[in-house]
Amino acid sequence: MKIEAITLDLDDTLWPVAPAIEAAEQALRDWIAEHCPDAHRHWSSADLQGLREQVWAEHPHLSHDFSQLRMIAIERILAPFGMPASAADDAFAAFFAARNRVQLYPEAHAALHRLAERLPIVALTNGNACLRTIGLDHCFHDAVHARDAGVAKPAAQIFHLACGRAQTPPTRVLHVGDHPLQDVIGAREAGLQSVWLDRGMHSWPEHAPPARRFADLSQLADAVLAALD
Numbered sequence: 001m002k003i004e005a006i007t008l009d010l011d012d013t014l015w016p017v018a019p020a021i022e023a024a025e026q027a028l029r030d031w032i033a034e035h036c037p038d039a040h041r042h043w044s045s046a047d048l049q050g051l052r053e054q055v056w057a058e059h060p061h062l063s064h065d066f067s068q069l070r071m072i073a074i075e076r077i078l079a080p081f082g083m084p085a086s087a088a089d090d091a092f093a094a095f096f097a098a099r100n101r102v103q104l105y106p107e108a109h110a111a112l113h114r115l116a117e118r119l120p121i122v123a124l125t126n127g128n129a130c131l132r133t134i135g136l137d138h139c140f141h142d143a144v145h146a147r148d149a150g151v152a153k154p155a156a157q158i159f160h161l162a163c164g165r166a167q168t169p170p171t172r173v174l175h176v177g178d179h180p181l182q183d184v185i186g187a188r189e190a191g192l193q194s195v196w197l198d199r200g201m202h203s204w205p206e207h208a209p210p211a212r213r214f215a216d217l218s219q220l221a222d223a224v225l226a227a228l229d
């Protein structure tokens with residue numbers, strides 16, 4: 001089947017996300033320690049983790065919008081300590097800057113450039129990474145975040161929105177991502193082609209029909225570009 005565009009997951013596909021989130025949570029703790037020492041004394045790391053989980057559980061309708069969930073948690077951390085309303089924005093900015101200091105997988109940068117030279121690539125993410133802040137926006141035709149779409153992968157609507165941005169019918173779009181359900185099976189069910197970029201974090205669901213699997217983005221670029229020639 002012909003491929004005319006790619007939709008590409010970001011977190012755990014181009015870079016490992018856990019270290020970035022860990023660093024971002026540390027940056028948030030550092031910001032609180034510097035700007036609101038009372039809150040820093042009040043909230044232990046375990047308390048902050050508990051609060052995060054509580055906010056996530058209380059707002060299932062915001063599960064596609066990590067930025068807003070994080071803001072709600074930050075407001076709750078600071079609220080009892082008389083901080084001005086703008087403080088939560090500043091604290092979030094510290095979190096968000098660190099969240100976007102990602103370390104790409106070793107092969108990802110070169111492979112992304114090779115693909116971007118030949119095909120329009122639309123980023124398609126459930127997370128809140130900012131390609132411009134990261135410095136990769138020049139490789140992408142566009143980006144679709146679950147936050148803007150109002151739904152997250154694996155909903156078909158968000159895949160179709162991304163195909164629309166690529167101005168390509170779903171059957172001619174290849175979706176690439178690390179998550180078996182959110183990426184590979186979700187895209188397949190939305191009528192796209194899809195492959196599994198297996199970063200070793202998930203096992204393939206037992207009863208799902210198999211997908212074409214690649215161990216890294218370089219192998220995937222080789223296969224996609226060979227099929228174009």
Ligand SMILES: [Mg+2]
Nearest residue numbers: 009011012178
């Ligand atoms: Mg991912």
